[in-house]
Amino acid sequence: MFREKIKVLDCTIRDGGLINNHYFTDEFVRASYKAISDAGIDYMEMGYRSSRALSPEANYGPWKYCDDDKISRIIDGIESNTKISIMVDAHRVKEQQFQPKEKSPVDMIRVATYVKDIDKAIAMLKIANDLGYETTVNIMAASIEIEKDLIEALDQLAETPVQVVYVVDSYGYFYCEQIEYMVKLYRQHLPAGKEIGIHCHNNQQLAFANTIEAIIHNANYVDASLYGIGRGAGNCALELIMGFLKNPKFSLTPILKVIEDYMIPMRNELEWGYLIPFMVTGILNRHPESAISIRKTPEKDKYAEFYEKIRDSLDTL
């Protein structure tokens, strides 16, 4: 697949940070930035710009806050055409500071939101846009939203300056036909000037396949991470999407090198990827929290019991 408009965003540090409370070392973040730059990746997401009032510094590493000067020190001296993005949770905006874009190393602000918080997201998008940043909105948990409400949110976003609207399969529930449906739904409700993005989770080993499916239906912004790192089952693997996209600006070797140097040792310390409890929450269209919890207990491999428990917990009237 070659389409020049396709932009790849590496979310290793941001989504991976959800597993380790954003405590990645400077050495690793810098090595990732260099590899991602050498590989020709379009964007690298450094983490969240979170409120220190809501998320106290005692509990989190630096990539929970992504201070401008921290980012600047990390990328200093590395030759790069890769743009920097950070993420903000619409429902957790409090006292965070955003400098005008020309004073910041950040190029893009991505606003993560649930449908119910879309007005907060739009307010944040307008602030970011007025400060000169590129903007995206990432509507989380699309697989459990009521379609009428989702459409209303898309119709509202159509009237904003946001440049990219992401389909986000937070629970790793969708398969290809549902991805096609969602991307077409987003396309139908957004003006031609706005792009569609795709962010998939790998609960059913479908993150890469669904990313391809979205690209086929004209999504042009694609999230991926090194060796698929991310909360729970993780994300679309960056190395796979690199193998698929034929744009000659991309180079696979630096990505494979940083995986062998950092991700393989890291996988011994942090857990992510295809594991049965994440598959179970995926096929049942549930938040991965129950699977993440059981993986920290001696019952972590009691798959049959876990499946029946989660399945039966859905019974209600």
Next chain:
Amino acid sequence: MFREKIKVLDCTIRDGGLINNHYFTDEFVRASYKAISDAGIDYMEMGYRSSRALSPEANYGPWKYCDDDKISRIIDGIESNTKISIMVDAHRVKEQQFQPKEKSPVDMIRVATYVKDIDKAIAMLKIANDLGYETTVNIMAASIEIEKDLIEALDQLAETPVQVVYVVDSYGYFYCEQIEYMVKLYRQHLPAGKEIGIHCHNNQQLAFANTIEAIIHNANYVDASLYGIGRGAGNCALELIMGFLKNPKFSLTPILKVIEDYMIPMRNELEWGYLIPFMVTGILNRHPESAISIRKTPEKDKYAEFYEKIRDSLDTL
């Protein structure tokens, strides 16, 4: 997805046997058969019916030969509607014995072949059909065959009694659009009475997605294995396809139980699944042998070097 005609074949013992020279214990094979039966899976493949002259017994376990009496002892006393299949390599038929179906526990003989050996495959299919077995042909390495030759083979198969013709992505190279193309090509060249099957490898984490894709385009025979076990990157995971198919005859719990009891410990002894060297041979459309070899050396995680070496070895004139 619910379509009554869809048949699921578990190839755990057969494809998994390629990693351990077919030395699975009786206990494990029996536990698998029980779980697969309880789960409502249509077929279980026990292994190969190989020639002892070509493959001496000193080098292989019992599932290389799948003697009728061995199978009978394993399944004895287990209540089951699951049919039994065995595989034969068309190019390795020598002195193997096949009893008439009514004297054998085997229901189906699957003939694996390359396009160049299609005449040997057809000869074997006719023998199996005349003995009363269900038959399939599995055309391996479809991603490197010349299309004209492949079509000629399909046209020949159209004239035989074979019931199912499999699209086999031996190298894990295809993505969804190529699977759609191949399934439609097979459909076009085979009479309506013959079914299409799908057997995928997981080099690019696409085995399940491509299996879904084939199902969408009317493939009705689906290969999968417990926890995706199989040579190299392995196969479509049976637990994933069970989560996708909605036929009420299927039950996921017994599959999850046998995975927790046997596959998780086994994965500590035997290697299969998504690993970067298998991804590399997949995206380069190469046999996984070079990746399997390097995984047995101290260089097993030298991904960048391996990629460049395999990629450059393709340069020729």
